[in-house]
Amino acid sequence: MKPPSASAVTIELNAVLVALTANEPQVLTLDDGALLPSGPFESEHPTLQTGVRAWVERQTHHPLGYVEQLYTFADRNRAHEHGRRVVSISYLGLTRERLSRGARDPEWRNWYRYFPWEDWRRGPPPLIVGEILPRLRKWSDAAGDMAVKRERRQRIDVNFGDGKEQWNEELVLQRYELLYEAGLVLEAGAPARPVPSPLPGMPMRHDHRRILATGIARLRAKIKYRPVVFELMPETFTLLQLQRAIEALAGRPLHKQNFRRLIDQQGLVEETGEISSQTGGRPAKLYRFRREIVLERAVGGSKLPLTRPT
Amino acid sequence: MKPPSASAVTIELNAVLVALTANEPQVLTLDDGALLPSGPFESEHPTLQTGVRAWVERQTHHPLGYVEQLYTFADRNRAHEHGRRVVSISYLGLTRERLSRGARDPEWRNWYRYFPWEDWRRGPPPLIVGEILPRLRKWSDAAGDMAVKRERRQRIDVNFGDGKEQWNEELVLQRYELLYEAGLVLEAGAPARPVPSPLPGMPMRHDHRRILATGIARLRAKIKYRPVVFELMPETFTLLQLQRAIEALAGRPLHKQNFRRLIDQQGLVEETGEISSQTGGRPAKLYRFRREIVLERAVGGSKLPLTRPT
DNA sequence: ATTATAATGCTCATATTAAGCATAATTAAT
DNA sequence: ATTAATTATGCTTAATATGAGCATTATAAT
Structure with a gap:
């Protein structure tokens, strides 16, 4: 049952690269917002993930904090110029700040420009x-x-x-x-399907808008059970900043007091001892993420009515 | 930013195919339990998923109820015979019953034979x-x-x-x-690393045991928020059967009464009106899965302290 | 009959979540 | 200096959900 004679394909890596600027979720795009950054998987890379990291960091001159595979697909409609089949493997990446502008035209775009109905x-x-x-x-x-x-x-x-x-x-x-x-x-x-009057919301080329949707969905799910937001936050922050960040990603408003209670129950952050005063209101304590937290802590997530070990 | 000259690779599809027999979780293997079924991705398949479905069904003569992509990786260590790089895309598949034995040697194995420490x-x-x-x-x-x-x-x-x-x-x-x-x-x-006295638990060739672990993990997570167990159940079943099925997958005992309460709160099943009497105890009502339930129902899964829309 | 095995109904205690009131500490505007 | 506007933070209350287990019912096997 070995593969008898699989045909050769080329691998394309796509990245949904997310950052937060001024409480808005941003995604890195090319070509006037019409494409997600893509790169080839080259033979010198030991793994796929190192491949993604390598070319993203080369292009953007920024370290990529968090990388996670999204999905792999091979769409018959998309063929490589050499006639070879293309398999696309997409990744979600989180980065801390705006990246430095390269020579080309990479641009950060608010992701709600692509999905206006997602911002509640x-x-x-x-x-x-x-x-x-x-x-x-x-x-x-x-x-x-x-x-x-x-x-x-x-x-x-x-x-x-x-x-x-x-x-x-x-x-x-x-x-x-x-x-x-x-x-x-x-x-x-x-x-080809004629769409008479498309909804507001920018399209992208190929299936990149679909990949972006996948990335947003994954991130929205993930922030609920893994402390990934902190990859997008500055070193220290106030609780309201953290709340606004999550609101930006989830696209929904949160209940302030309950949000705070939740955060300190989880023990994910600690006070720095400093106080912000930039906020135009009562000054807020500054916090930092406790990196020593084991990320894979027994997140419980039960939902099954277990019995005690007896 | 187009791929300049990506090297060609071949695609291999792996499947973790799961069924339940006598309350034990079974996985389909080849070669005396040492391999997961694998097949090539051929050019006539419009998508990857149809590729998997096609060769699994061809090999096993059974329809594959549920298929979900697991992970894609390219391990430098594994090279194709032609020297081309191999990219493996693995899938999780759920099927209702034992499949018919083919000419070769596909066999169902209890997955705890590979991971004895996972059965609690x-x-x-x-x-x-x-x-x-x-x-x-x-x-x-x-x-x-x-x-x-x-x-x-x-x-x-x-x-x-x-x-x-x-x-x-x-x-x-x-x-x-x-x-x-x-x-x-x-x-x-x-x-090559010498392992003096490996733990009990069957090994597999290549990284197949790792792929199996990925499949089990995914399934254990999924049963908590999507009604996928029913893909593994017969048309009608008692609540205890359902409980045993979930216990088999999760590898943990459940609290019977609370399990029942949960099940009927969710409204996923309905009584058939019939009664089993095979059970050696008080006869149990038979249930069936309500297929008309929209699978993607607003599963809530909140964990975020939302505010009301006001 | 008696015993073993399941199925089911119910209760109680505790934990989690949702909403919102109240108060404190600032800056910006009169 | 007052007042208004903002934001931070502490606390309470109610509603739900979850975890454990007692009690009762309906069968088959002995």
């Missing part, structure tokens, strides 16, 4: 009730088959709710795919 | 206190550098606890890697 920090985006839901409903009603119609309605409901409540911020990719299927959003490289 | 269904495995912890401690004590020593101790503690409590069943891969680093377990293909 200032309440439900009017776009959803005003445009997305009506057009999705038209799409579901247009289904001939009753079963298909019901299924579409259910998907709309799960992913967008009523546009005012029950928002699950992790469903970034599912929502994007739903909008794509409903023809409200365009994606280059896909089988 | 009948309490803490004596192997941990009796052998693993002492040997790990010897390893951590052998570190020259104080910092390394502390770090090793901490990892041991997080991953194995005291061998009696605070067990986190999701850390399958981390534990395996720890044992590997400590030289208690052997892995073929890795830089």
